Amino acid sequence: MASDVLFQHLDYLLALAAERHFGRAAARCHVSQPTLSVAIRRLEKDLGIVIVQRGHRFEGFTEEGRRVVTWAQRIIAERDEMLADLERMRGRLTATARIGAIPTAVPASPFVTTEFLRRNPDAAVRIEALSSREIARQLADFEIDAGLTYLDDEAPPGTRAVELYRERYVLVAPTDLDLMSAPEVSWSGAAGLELCMLTTTMRNRRILDANMAAESAQYRPVVEADSVDALYAHLANSRRATIASTAWLPQLGVPPGFAARPMVQHGPRPAIGLVVLDRMPASIVAAALVAVAEDMDLGARIDKWWESATAG
Incomplete structure (x- = not known):
């Protein structure tokens, strides 16, 4: 087995692992597709194994190929750390x-x-x-x-x-809503609003759902999104509301015509x-x-x- 495996070939392999497509991996590495394909085949020759399952297009990695990808991730990470450490020794x-x-x-x-x-x-x-x-x-x-x-x-x-x-949770809602005059807002009270929430794949949403369940509150968001910016965008010029973390507010603030009121705290923050x-x-x-x-x-x-x- 040859021992002259090139870092560049491992970089190409990791790009292919990330993109799962030869053309996109080549574009990611700023090389032509034939150049990337030849490099992967050279890596296979140097290691004496088949790495990529090939058909008319990329079909995945062999068992040995998946192991090589794992090692490549470690090797490239260590290479980058070595270069960063040398830069640090130079004072930057x-x-x-x-x-x-x-x-x-x-x-x-x-x-x-x-x-x-x-x-x-x-x-x-x-x-x-x-x-x-x-x-x-x-x-x-x-x-x-x-x-x-x-x-x-x-x-x-x-x-x-x-x-x-x-995290400390607050209700961000139109100022003129009756419940916004209270010092604290219950989760059951917020459940009746047109809420914009993160999707259920997000840990934050699962935490908020647990707080709703603590008060046996049933609710159905009118908007679900995978980013905080998207939630805020759906508040503009609407009567909708969201349950925010106070950590959002120094950067995002409170939309005009809206206010923020603390939610009742259930359990540790x-x-x-x-x-x-x-x-x-x-x-x-x-x-x-x-x-x-x-x-x-x-x-x-x-x-x-x-x-x-x-x-x-």
Whole structure:
């Protein structure tokens, strides 16, 4: 078996694993499809195995191929970490921090990324909205460096977590609704409104459903979406409402003609945190993000903002 496997060939293989299509994988790597195909065949020759199941189009990976993809993910991740570590030794970090965030944490993500970029001005950040389950998968596959997600029984295994804040829920609804004059809004009261909610695939929605069930409230959202921005878009010029986290409000605010009132709290407030793979040596980018998360008391900042916004 040849031992001169090229990093570039592994990069091409991971692009194919991500795209599941030769043409799209080639475009992702900025090469022609024949170039990518030849590189994959060269990798198969060097390793002495068949990696890709071929027909008229990409049909998947062989058992050996799936194992090679897993190793390629680790090898490329370690290569990137080596390069990032060398940059750090030169006094700078130039890597791109890849962060997956659940939709409800996306509005709060600038608190983390702004401080990360202040400390590492040569670095960059890429944020992608993902479900908590997809964050766990992409962390395990080295596709992201960190996740912003719930720290509960669905938290990814094999990870290190730093709590950032705890969600406090508020009803964002037209100011002139009767229930908006109350100091707190019951979940059964909110259930009667035209609610815009995240989809049931999102952990936030499952948490809100549990709060509704605690008051035996039956409700049916009129709009379901997979992003917070989409929920807010459906509030504009309408009589609809949504149940938000106070962590959204510093960035998104409250739409004109709307107000925010606290919901009755059932049980402990769900924790949101930064999660990274718990491995040695630690990822340089992940370690830099953890250092930011550990130094900021984001929960206190969000709570202080909320108290200031509702004062008087």
